[in-house]
Amino acid sequence: MTSRQRLILAVLLGAQFMLAVDFSVLNIAVPTIGSDLGFKLSELQWIVTGFMLPAAGFTLLFGRIADLFGRRNLFLAGMVLLGVASLVGGLAQSPGMLLSGRIGQGLATAMATPAAMSLLTTSFPEGPLRRRALGLNGTLLTGGFALGSVLGGVLTELLSWRWAFLINLPVVVVIVLIAPRVLSDSGERIRSRLDLPGAVTVTGGLVSLVYGISATEQNGWGDPVVIGCLFLAVVLLVAFWFIELRSPHPLAPVRVLKRPTVRWGNFAGIIVISMPSAVVFQMTLYLQDVLDYQPLASGLAFGASSIAAVAGGLLAPRLIGAIGGRPALITALTVQGLGLLGLLAVDEGAAGIYIVLVAVAVAFFGHAVGLVSYTVIATSGLPDEEQGLATGLSTMSQQIALTLGTPVLAAVALLGAGTAAGADGDIDGLLNGMRLAVLVGAVASLAAGVMMAAFFRSGAAARSGETGA
Structure with missing residues (x-):
């Protein structure tokens, strides 16, 4: 790898690792957060689900937006949103404020992760260099998911659960300052309109799917809301398939x-x-x-x-x-x-x-x-x-x-x-x-x-x- 490729790798993998940690960092702290901010027992699941819904539901849409309008710009926008959302969550004084921060973190993940991955794959040609880059990425993703719960437990026990949010801020600042100097979109952007019907159906379908699955942990698989969400997800995703077959500019x-x-x-x-x-x-x-x-x-x-x-x-x-x-x-x-x-x-x-x-x-x-x-x-x-x-x-x-x-x-x-x-x-x-x-x-x-x-x-x-x- 060239020195520039190493720097690109450090920026992108640092962001990916932080986003992976954010997925699980609050898992152990959920009861403490609920007690401190006055969450009802039935609302606690939203601390996790509020992140999952946008993170999974909007990922495909933002992945295609990165192709259409620029990966670097979307990556930077996702990082800025992550910083703002983490600050909101860390300073939260009510359940609504904390959930706003978690939803913002999930949306930032949906923006930044596919953009970072596509910047990674286009910065390294197919072959040994790309395999090495993806190997390091996979290592840090797995480590981030595993470390998140441990880090959340340590921060909650020794400091405060708020640091599980606030710890993102210095990393975001460093990435936002360095990324514009080293990252660039390779190749020409696609000059095409966004497939709005496809975007609506696939995003709605994925959000319904994730919410339906998440709700089973509290309500069970036989709950009418769960069944309704899963049914709606199937309908929307099937509709998305047929829309893509006929769309002149498919998502x-x-x-x-x-x-x-x-x-x-x-x-x-x-x-x-x-x-x-x-x-x-x-x-x-x-x-x-x-x-x-x-x-x-x-x-x-x-x-x-x-x-x-x-x-x-x-x-x-x-x-x-x-x-x-x-x-x-x-x-x-x-x-x-x-x-x-x-x-x-x-x-x-x-x-x-x-x-x-x-x-x-x-x-x-x-x-x-x-x-x-x-x-x-x-x-x-x-x-x-x-x-x-x-x-x-x-x-x-x-x-x-x-x-x-x-x-x-x-x-x-x-x-x-x-x-x-x-x-x-x-x-x-x-x-x-x-x-x-x-x-x-x-x-x-x-x-x-x-x-x-x-x-x-x-x-x-x-x-x-x-x-x-």
């Missing part, structure tokens, strides 16, 4: 959506991201409710998984260069699934902590390799003018996966808990439900690897993903 050209690299890469990405994050939630409950660990200690217990994820992210580019993107992704899904299977051995004994440490570390090593591999595949073989769309799709997959995994496996765990019996019914039920959820996560990972091996192996598009170059 997401169907020919791109039909590419094997885009289709299979994003499918694998959803499994790679959703299953480990959801299983970690189950293991956090296990550590606290079965082994009686405190919240901060539970967060720190996953330090080994963060180290394994960093190792996987650093190794991934070399692995992809040696065996190809598709074999690397299949290997990653297999390792992830086998690591999750190891968690079936947890019980009430003190040795459970060691099982969690080792098995989650193995799963997160595969997870990190898979995160880099799917990103390489999903953005391969596309011209620069479509990189915003491609990175918007991959970012959208990440956000939906993070939203989808936990409530789905929580519902599975609840089902499994209902089958336990015995003198220690509560603990038996908890363990029974967790094991069933872990089993589903492991089987989903292994099945995705089998499907990739069986079906993603033909055509020129697939061969471009095969090489990762």
Whole structure:
């Protein structure tokens, strides 16, 4: 890499890492925030959902806007909005003010993340340099998601939950000052009108999908609001598909959506991201409710998984260069699934902590390799003018996966808990439900690897993903 490329990488990866931390940094602090600001119990979920809705719902739209109107400008606008939203959240004196800050952070994430990713892919040509850049990006994304909860717990316990917002401000200032000097849009912008009907339907569909899934954690899957939101999401997303087939200036050209690299890469990405994050939630409950660990200690217990994820992210580019993107992704899904299977051995004994440490570390090593591999595949073989769309799709997959995994496996765990019996019914039920959820996560990972091996192996598009170059 040239010195300029290293500086570009530092700016973009710094922003990506901060945005990843923001996703989970308030998870442990939610009860404290609720007590300090007077949230009702039913309103607490909005501290998380308020971030998720715009982050997932607007990502595809902003990814395409980056192609049309300039990636650097959108990235900088997202950073400025993040700074303002973080200041609002950090100074919040009421639930409404705090939620405004969280919604602003989510919207900033939807703006800045696909813009940063497309700037990354267009600043480095396909091949070893791009794989290395995406490897470092995947490492920091995984580390950011994992570190967020730990950092939130430390800040809340030692200082105040407000610092989980305010810590963003100096980073934003540095990025905004440096970015205009080193970042530039490569290639010509697309001179085209924005597909407004497509933008409305896909954004409405994704927002409905994310809200419907998020609401299941409190209301359950049979709630009329949940069913209505999921039904509306299906209707709007189907409408979006038909609009794109007929639009002269489609938001997401169907020919791109039909590419094997885009289709299979994003499918694998959803499994790679959703299953480990959801299983970690189950293991956090296990550590606290079965082994009686405190919240901060539970967060720190996953330090080994963060180290394994960093190792996987650093190794991934070399692995992809040696065996190809598709074999690397299949290997990653297999390792992830086998690591999750190891968690079936947890019980009430003190040795459970060691099982969690080792098995989650193995799963997160595969997870990190898979995160880099799917990103390489999903953005391969596309011209620069479509990189915003491609990175918007991959970012959208990440956000939906993070939203989808936990409530789905929580519902599975609840089902499994209902089958336990015995003198220690509560603990038996908890363990029974967790094991069933872990089993589903492991089987989903292994099945995705089998499907990739069986079906993603033909055509020129697939061969471009095969090489990762």
